[in-house]
Amino acid sequence: MHDTPIEDLPPAAPSPRPRRGLAQRLLARAIIGFARLLTGARSLWRGCAPTGRQRIYFANHSSHADFVLLWSSLPRALRARTRPVAGADYWQRDAARRFLIHQVFHGVLVDRECRDAHHNPLQPLLDALHAGDSLILFPEGTRNREDGLLPFKSGLYRLGRACPQVELVPVWIANLNRVMPKGRVLPLPLLCTVTFGAPLTVAADESKEAFLARARDALLELAAEAD
Amino acid sequence: MDRDTLALFAGIGALLALASLVGFVLKWRNRGAASPVIDNLNARINAWWVMVGVLGGAFWLGQGAVILLFAAISFFALREFITLAPTRGSDYPALAAAFYLVLPVQYLLIASDWYGLFSIFIPVYVFLLLPILASFGGDTTAFLERAAKVQWGMMLAVFCISHVPALLTLDIPGFEGRNLLLIAWLVLVVQISDVLQYVCGKLLGKRKIAPHLSPSKTVEGFAGGVALATLVGAALYWITPFSVWQALAIALLVTLLGFFGGLVLSAIKRDRGVKDWGHMIEGHGGMLDRLDSVCFAAPIFFHVLRYGWT
16 A cells, blocks of 8 residues: 655657647646645545556546545656546646647547447547546546446456556546535545555456456445445 | 744743654654654654744744744635535626625735724625525525535634734734734644643543544543643743733633534544544644634634733
């Protein structure tokens, strides 16, 4: 178990990446500082250590601040190589959101409303994984306002199949739904805990349904432990 | 800082150096063998260095810094309290008001020395305002409990703690310009009582004093800690406006209140199924774990002084 983040870890694999400007980096620091001041941003590495291995962190999703908090809980060296996956429909809506998601968070946008059968909506995620980056993914696909978890979308399974070397790490984000209740603008300062569980991989003969159920159970188990 | 304050902090520094030495020797004698108690002791001592350093820094900067420091402490304590007190979505307006309106206003009232308002702002106005705000949500589920939880958070984390810097507003004849020493005396006596209760309990503790509320507290720890801390308070009478006997009696009063503060907040923790309020202070737990005793001692100490010495 590692409560304290380990800084300056070697990156998973060398690959060229766009260097962010000073303003973007300062803004990122400010957002992380604000998230920490508000929530305490306590991270518990229960099932794995914060190492430079390539991973998909999959977490419960209750507010837009989820990936910010998860991202803030990672050690700096990991943060630089970890990209949040976000819905294009929400983040492309105006210039400010486009700037934040591309320039500050270096996010990967997915087209949730994609109806084109010839186009694979997961392609940008696969590209990011092939470039050596880790991802933050919310397999429920949308924000869940109730307790527990919505059924998982199949993306996690398909990514795990396509990239078997990537660890799939369940992450439970506790209490953030109280920080940012639905429809409120001003967040409340309440302590949140981000718990990292033991990594999963898709077994060779595992069906989509079986794997998604297993991944969902792993996350719920983490939630029960964290409570 | 005047000479008395410097002497006091030098004394605390010497005491902490001694504690660190003891911690080091214990760890060294225990070579190799892992001991959670000794590790926790050393973590506690290290955290004390930081806490004394922060308070000393605020004293050096002056009254404004001390008020700001306690406002920050209230913020962290309230954040811990509300985190553990489950509220519902419709409590949002009350909680937003608690953090973003009531807390800063209470400390502004203290900074502007407005006793007539800071002493009743939370117990009267905020007491009534919070349930009004909660009622707008139209949610009646556990309404009284939810309203009471936010009110308790306000009283403990903001109102009670704010009475530490409120000591700066007292005008005590013959004690002008030395009010920071009142804060130093109160915090020192109450905290050293906690420390001595811990030390006496670890060394001599046998009979549990409140097994259901706080299994680590013992009769021996309580009696030894309170008695020794009372003597420390009396010995430090020269930094207060009290005579030796007055200092002894008031030290006994605040250490007893501190003990009961710890007991009450422990009961709340236990009801919520946790051991600590948070994890801010290495070895100690959260801000409220360190300040539970001060919460109960500060308002009474303030009013005893205000009634008897101003």
